[in-house]
Amino acid sequence: MKNTFFNLISVIPFAFVISLVVVALIVNGGCSPENEQNSVETLLDSAITEPDLQEHIQTLASDEFEGRMPFTEGEKKTIQYLENAFKTTGLEPGNGDSYFQAVPLVEIEAMPAETMTIEGSDESVELDYREDFVALTRRVTDRVEINNSELVFCGFGIVAPEYDWNDYEGVDMTGKTAVVLVNDPGFGTSDSTFFKGNTMTYYGRWTYKYEEAARQGAEGVVIIHNTAPAGYAWNVVQSSWTGKALYLKSEDGNQSRCAFEGWISQQSARQLMEMATIENYLGQARKPGFQPIPMEMAVNLTMDVAYQEATSQNVIAKRTGSERSDEYVIYSAHWDHLGIGKPINGDSIYNGALDNATGTAVLLEVANAFSQLEKVPKRTVLFLAVTAEEQGLLGSAYYAENPIYPVNKTVANINMDGIHFRGPMKDLTIVGYGQSELDEYAETVAKEQGRYIMPDPNAEKGYFFRSDHFSFAKVGIPALYASGEYEQAEQGVEWTRAKMDEWTQRDYHQPSDEYIEGEWNLAGMVQDAQLLFKVGYQISNEETFPEWKPGSEFKAIREQSLSDN
Structure with a gap:
């Protein structure tokens, strides 16, 4: 056999052999980590954009959607919009052949x-x-x-x-x-x-x-x-x-x-x-x-x-992994707000533009980016828009207690809620900083963007327990909740704090939480969306599971869950 092989080589033209070597080098170079990173960067520039974010936010926060309250016409329009968006990107239904998970409420x-x-x-x-x-x-x-x-x-x-x-x-x-x-x-x-x-x-x-x-x-x-x-x-x-x-x-x-x-x-x-x-x-x-x-x-x-009893809907889509499809990364955002309520200054529609049309828009854009990847992630990536966050994290709690995919096979959760619109940011503020190794994932990408990590300056208020990532943390899944909100790149810390305080006092859970063209600058939102994509992308291609850090109250829950694997 050995002699036959070398006899065959001897009759192949030398130029053809050289050509094969060159092709191999090109292919190998194309698959290098550096080239793959460049490919992802190019994709993100076209897949996550300010115009697309603006379109999602304007639609979801429009009066037509009636404040996106569960059990209303606003819910029907919202979940249909989300389903259509997932279908348009080519993502698969996340619950069997359905994009919906019924959430029984009372x-x-x-x-x-x-x-x-x-x-x-x-x-x-x-x-x-x-x-x-x-x-x-x-x-x-x-x-x-x-x-x-x-x-x-x-x-x-x-x-x-x-x-x-x-x-x-x-x-x-x-x-x-x-x-x-x-x-x-x-x-x-x-x-x-x-x-x-x-x-x-x-x-x-x-x-x-x-x-x-x-x-x-x-x-x-x-x-x-x-x-x-x-x-x-x-x-x-x-x-x-x-x-x-x-x-x-x-x-x-x-x-x-x-x-x-x-x-x-x-x-x-x-x-x-x-x-x-x-x-x-x-x-x-x-x-x-x-x-x-x-x-x-x-x-x-x-x-x-x-x-009285009624049923609302979580909306879920997925991109199935190529190698470890039975391991999952979940992106989440709540689609709901407060609906139609007490009129204030003649306006009774609580549009919820920042809270949380922004997070929902980022979810859709991150999903769009994953759908366009030529190289399929090794792990399955889920995109979950949950209901009734404003009523006590109910949609995410229901999913965590009735998971479509096993908790002990769910690697991490990345949650998006209230992504600010003040322009490019120098910081990435992590709510719950010090809880899990996801901090380091986020910090690596933030440094690539020229940003620094900021632990939540209001940690005593317990914000880590007040958005949907907490529902996943409660069952042991490491969760990341981060966005730029401390230092606007051009205006600085004091200006940013003043604007944040102004919004909280004037617009939080008020009809005035609306998208205002000319006032909103979505450059920082693009930063955050691209950062969160990269964090999830890295995790979706790894073999290890991020862990809770020593001292976290969720570490023992996770260890017990993983021991059941």
Whole structure:
């Protein structure tokens, strides 16, 4: 065989051999990392553009889309627009042969009695609804009655094994009501090694406290309000925890949740602590080894409840991977806003241009870029536009709890919410900086763009837990939430902060959140979209899984999930 091979070579013209070598060199050069990077850069210049972003934003934030509220004509128009956009790019349906995932929701209006009575052995007190307390229920029922439910002061209401912390240690909460503090023990201590100091952890979020009380079997749970650690005043509690609200509907009609969830004012809490003779309750709750304290009093409360069930839609598309198609990278953005509401200055349509037509537009443009790649990513890339974020991250929570693709095969989530329009930015602000290795992915691309990384300057407000990436983090999937918002390239930090503050005070969740031609500069949005594309593109072609960093409250969840692979 060897002799036959060399005999064949001897009769091939030398010039032809040289030609084969040249062709091989050209092909190999074409597949080099440098050439591949140049190809991606060229693609991004045409696939993610200001005119295309502008068109998506103007359409989604137009009056025709009626503020994109779930269950309205605005939803129908929005999800049809998204489906058509995905089809136009050639992306496959993400849920079997459908681009939709039905999200069962229930709208509940809890109507508490005007007073909540607290009875002790020697005295009792009546707290006034809205003035002293607010309460609601997630249970699908006509009425809630709380009779003589024993109050237990449970510190911060936290069970955190990684901090060796259990505020429910040794107490059976069945039929009882937990009284807990807002935020977590580290806030206000200036000790970054105690939990995370002033940076809020997952355990400080009010949603966690309600969930943990339910896991403990409590009948009710009330959070003691305090403006500084909460990040908002009592009037925000009064407006946000009253009236109608949407929730995910579970098979048991949410009966596994506490019968009631609520807040009490700080003044009312002090009164109750005095009645219970509990001194320095904040100081006690901060001490390691804190034990829950029975308050020797009970709560009585009734609530009439009205509810109706309905279904909204997540929209999902995919590009199937070439080698590891059973591993997934998810891009997400919420398509919904607040719909038609109270008129302000004669305008009743809450258009939601920044919040979140921008993120949705970036999602569509990133999807467009992936669809045009000549070299298919090795992993499958998903594009998920979720519903009901404004009602409590419900669409993303439903996906995380009912995943179309396995959680332990989902490599990372990249979320886009509120991408600003102030022009090119020097920074990339990462909300939740220090949580996962995705920080380093983002930093590498940011440096390529001549930008620097900025940790969230308002980490104490818990923004990491207030957009859809958090739903993925809760089930262990590393998540990135980042955009330029700290330093405009030409105007600087102070100008940028002033503009951001102005928008927040004037336009946040107002009809005035509209696209204004001539005022919006989308150059920074293009930067962010291209950066987020590159981060996902790199991850989609790797073999490793990005990890949570030591100290992250989501690390153990992920490790347990991956052990099931």
